[in-house]
Amino acid sequence: MPRPSLKSQAAKRKAVAEAKKATKTTKTTKTSPAKSKTTATKTSSTVSKTSSPGLTTPKVSTSTLVPGLTTITPNDVAGMMPQFDASNYDIGDPLKPPSNIPQISEGEFDAGMSIYEGAVRALKLTGTAFDVTRERFTTEGKKAKAFGAGVKAATEFERVKGDYIDYLTQLETTTQKESGLSLAQKRTQFVLDSAVESAAEMDEKFEIARLGAELARLQRQDKQTKLDEFRKQLTGGN
DSSP: OOOOOHHHHHHHHHHHHHHHHHHSOOOOOOOOOOOOOOOSSEEEEEEEEEEETTEEEEEEEEEEEOTTOOOOOHHHHHHHSOOOOGGGGOOSOTTSOOTTSOOOOHHHHHHHHHHHHHHHHHHHHHHHHHHHHHHHHHHHHHHHHHHHHHHHHHHHHHHHHHHHHHHHHHHHHHHHHHHHHHHHHHHHHHHHHHHHHHHHHHHHHHHHHHHHHHHHHHHHHHHHHHHHHHHHHHHHHO
């Protein structure tokens, strides 16, 4: 029986090695996303100098970090992406897939999918929590606006109340002045009436005095007449 040639032995060893690779599963490597630091509000500034003939002007640029938010820049995106090399999936002959293409068993696939589906559910639930928080902040803002409108309304009510109190105070002052005016008018009328009565009384007294004088004059004339007659009698008797 002829011995196998070296070429056939090498081909056999290669076939065995490829068969082992086909039955062996490859493990996927896990990559952790790039960690980003969340810091308090911090402003960093860099100063660069631009020179002009005879003058140097500093140029300041600032960057501000918002507290509670993760800062992501385009330079950070590449480090946050899962590792993937498309060249590992190059296929020359579609009818003869390469044995070294990345593969995974059904068990590992199910376990990985379970983890990823759980992660997706966790992210969706966290996103919903952020949606609820956003609506909460929106509602809090509306509440603040409504409260502010109530404060403005209360301020307006107090202003109108103050105006109404001023009106009532002025009304009382006007009423008091009207009462004082009415009393003054009555006093004036009393003085006028008293003056009229006093004038009438003086007229009556004057008339009485005039009549008394007239009576006295008549009495004097009567007595004078009687005296004259008496004198005539005396003269005629002589």
